[in-house]
Amino acid sequence: MTVEQSTDASLTPASRYWKAINWPQVRQVVRRLQMRIAKATQAERHRKVQALQWLLTHSRAAKLLAVHRVTTNRGAKTPGVDNVIWRTGKQKLHAAFNLKRHGYRPQPLRRLYIPKPNGKLRPLSIPAMHDRALQALYALALAPIAETLADRNSYGFREGRRCADALEQCFIVLSQKSCAPWVQEGDIRACFDEISHPWLLQHVPMDKQLLAKWLQAGYWEKGQLFPTSKGTPQGGLISPLLANLALDGMEQAVTAVGRRGDKVHFVRYADDFIATGANRQLLEQKVQPAQTAFLQPRGLELSEQKTVITHIQAGFDFLGHTVRKYGDKLLITPAKSKVKILRQKISQKIQSALGLSQEALLRQLNPLLRGWANYYRNGAAKETFQAVDHYIFHKLRRWAARRHPKKSQAWKKRKYFSAAGETGGFSVPIQRRGKSGVLKLYRLASTRIERHIKVKGQAQPYDPQYTKYFEQRRCFAWRVR
Numbered sequence: 150m151t152v153e154q155s156t157d158a159s160l161t162p163a164s165r166y167w168k169a170i171n172w173p174q175v176r177q178v179v180r181r182l183q184m185r186i187a188k189a190t191q192a193e194r195h196r197k198v199q200a201l202q203w204l205l206t207h208s209r210a211a212k213l214l215a216v217h218r219v220t221t222n223r224g225a226k227t228p229g230v231d232n233v234i235w236r237t238g239k240q241k242l243h244a245a246f247n248l249k250r251h252g253y254r255p256q257p258l259r260r261l262y263i264p265k266p267n268g269k270l271r272p273l274s275i276p277a278m279h280d281r282a283l284q285a286l287y288a289l290a291l292a293p294i295a296e297t298l299a300d301r302n303s304y305g306f307r308e309g310r311r312c313a314d315a316l317e318q319c320f321i322v323l324s325q326k327s328c329a330p331w332v333q334e335g336d337i338r339a340c341f342d343e344i345s346h347p348w349l350l351q352h353v354p355m356d357k358q359l360l361a362k363w364l365q366a367g368y369w370e371k372g373q374l375f376p377t378s379k380g381t382p383q384g385g386l387i388s389p390l391l392a393n394l395a396l397d398g399m400e401q402a403v404t405a406v407g408r409r410g411d412k413v414h415f416v417r418y419a420d421d422f423i424a425t426g427a428n429r430q431l432l433e434q435k436v437q438p439a440q441t442a443f444l445q446p447r448g449l450e451l452s453e454q455k456t457v458i459t460h461i462q463a464g465f466d467f468l469g470h471t472v473r474k475y476g477d478k479l480l481i482t483p484a485k486s487k488v489k490i491l492r493q494k495i496s497q498k499i500q501s502a503l504g505l506s507q508e509a510l511l512r513q514l515n516p517l518l519r520g521w522a523n524y525y526r527n528g529a530a531k532e533t534f535q536a537v538d539h540y541i542f543h544k545l546r547r548w549a550a551r552r553h554p555k556k557s558q559a560w561k562k563r564k565y566f567s568a569a570g571e572t573g574g575f576s577v578p579i580q581r582r583g584k585s586g587v588l589k590l591y592r593l594a595s596t597r598i599e600r601h602i603k604v605k606g607q608a609q610p611y612d613p614q615y616t617k618y619f620e621q622r623r624c625f626a627w628r629v630r
Contacts, residue, residue, distance in 0.1 A: 167238025170213060178210035179289060180611075187293035187611035198354065202290040206250075206356075215285035216245040219278060219386065229277030230259045230369050248283055250359060255280045258368040258382050260375075266490070272342070274368050274382035284363065284387040291355050293611040295390050300400040301606035305419030306389035308610050309619050312468045313527045315418045316481055317603035319472055322414040322425055323461055324479040329412035329425035332472075333432045334465050335440065336455035337396075340420035341388060342380040344395050345448030349381070353394055363387070379448060392420065395447050402443040406435040423467055432458050470528055481528035488533060491521055492540060499544050503551060507565060507577040510548075511588050514541075518591045527601040534593035541590070545575050 182205045189197040205211050219225065220235050228234050235241050258274035265271050276284065292308070299307065304315040322328060346364050350357055363385065367376045381388040400415040403424055407413030413436065414425045424440075426432040437451070444450055459465045464473025469487045473480060494517060502510040518541075522534065549561045568587050569576035575590040604622065608615045 167241050172214075172217070175210045175214050175217075178208065179205065179214050182208065182211075183289065183293045183611050184613060186290065187297050187609070190294050190297040195354075198294065202355065205290045206286055209245075211286055211289050212245045212248045215248065215282050215289065216241050218285045219281045224275070224281075224384075227275055228259075229275050229280065230256055231277045233278055235278055244279065244282060247279075248286055250283075250356070253283065253359070253362070255283075255362050255366045257366055257374055258377075258384070260368045260370040261384075266486070272383065274384045276366075276382070276385055280363070280366075281386050283359075284385060287355055287359065288387045288390055291353070291387070291390055291394075294354050295394050295397070296609040296611055299393065299397050299609070300415075300417065302400055302415060303393065303397060303417045304604075305417065305421075306393055309608070309622060310604055312418060312524070313601040314604050315416055315468060316470055316472075316527065317601050318416045319423065319467060320479060320481060321603070322416070323472065323474065326477050328461075329414065329427055330461050331426050331429050331432055331458060332461055332465055333424040333426070333436060333458045334456065334467065335422045335424060336452045337420040337444065337449050338452040339380075340396075340449060341383045341392060343448050343450075344379065344381055344392065345446070346379055348447050349391060349395065353391060389419070395449075396420065399440065399443050402439050403436055406439045407431070418468055421468065423465070429458055469524070483525045483528070483530050483533045488537065491517075491537065495537075495541055496544060499548050503548070507575075508579060508588055511575070511577065511590060515591045518593055522591070522593045522596040526596045526598055529598075530596075531594070531598055534596060538592055538594050542574070545590070 182201060186198055186201045186205070189201060220241055226234060235244055256277045258276055261273045261275060262270040263273055296307065302318055304310040304312070349364065350361055353360060364381060365377060367374050368382070381391045396417065399417065403415045404413050407426070410427065411431055412425060412427045416423050424432065424436050426436055440451060461474045464471050466484045469484050470481050471484045495514065498513050499510070502513065549565050553561055566575055568578045569589050574592065577588050579586055579588045608618060610619045
């Protein structure tokens with residue numbers, strides 16, 4: 150009996166009750182197998198990789214973790230076409246023990262549409278809960294392979310990597326005086342909807358029959374079943390992994406066309422990317438054709454509308470930030486379009502809160518402001534933060550004036566802007582668990598601007614030599630002075 154099997158057996162008593170499961174132990178069992186898969190992938194022992202994938206997908210610990218993932222993420226309360234949601238511990242345990250490949254047939258996807266910033270609608274396909282859980286199970290076995298084969302400067306949909314890493318890499322390759330002055334902003338047209346099914350079935354290292362069933366499940370819309378002959382559904386849990394596997398290798402294809410002195414670099418986050426070059430002709434005549442040649446077998450192509458070449462002194466937008474050089478100084482600031490969207494959201498919340506209490510309004514605004522500030526706090530955002538704070542202050546003054554048109558300015562200041570002292574801003578006294586306190590509006594300008602430390606290009610969480618490294622990054626250990 151292997152270590153994994155013996156540990157799985159020890160989980161049986163605890164698994165009788167969902168809340169009693171020792172989740173750290175479950176994760177440890179799964180992570181140990183994932184590390185073995187990554188090691189076998191590095192050694193190019195493909196038969197052993199397949200054997201370890203089978204062992205993981207039939208592991209009780211992995212099945213429990215897969216169900217735990219789909220019942221705790223943001224879409225846990227969104228059902229598929231069967232209108233089934235797993236709420237109770239009994240339902241979750243039953244679902245975990247019934248994650249089997251034999252006799253499995255996926256249900257069609259439930260099609261929804263969400264608005265995009267440009268006014269168009271983005272199709273979202275929602276699998277049933279059972280299909281999601283089985284995808285999560287096989288994603289656990291596929292993730293170590295995807296991480297091992299991933300490009301060094303790919304940052305989207307990867308564990309331990311995020312937008313801040315991609316932006317920091319942009320700073321590294323563009324901030325020096327001798328850096329490349331020209332930048333190509335790239336975007337792949339309808340990436341998730343256009344990926345070739347034959348290419349995925351030929352190159353993705355997982356159960357081909359199961360993958361084919363997911364890709365060809367079709368979607369249900371307005372009482373009619375529509376077939377899917379290409380693409381991987383946005384909303385499918387395994388779709389980001391499949392997209393990354395399809396696009397990995399693009400960095401090597403792009404950098405291979407540059408010679409010494411061409412200053413060709415490549416940074417990708419999901420299907421958005423940038424490429425740098427010493428001159429415009431290099432990007433137009435070598436880099437872009439290399440990208441086109443790489444994408445064509447995968448059924449993909451560049452978006453003509455969103456793929457443009459700009460000079461670094463003019464600046465470009467990437468991941469909601471504007472990257473621009475002023476003389477020899479590179480600044481990464483919040484994009485004006487994103488600031489405009491934030492102001493619109495703030496205005497809508499304040500205008501619709503005329504009948505709400507001050508506390509209720511604060512509890513709507515604070516999460517929005519804190520999340521926005523945390524996303525942009527690694528760049529040159531201080532001036533933007535102050536400007537948005539100033540905008541919010543005037544909006545809240547108007548909100549108070551509309552609620553009390555006959556009261557004086559001094560009265561409104563005492564009621565809404567003095568609970569935290571003269572300089573406390575918009576605040577209200579509250580009672581919580583028998584204790585009194587003050588709830589204050591979160592000020593963007595109070596956010597500490599801090600340079601992000603980029604993840605090492607070769608680091609991946611399934612390599613034992615980087616286990617401690619990623620633990621330190623999760624705990625922000627570099628902040629300890």
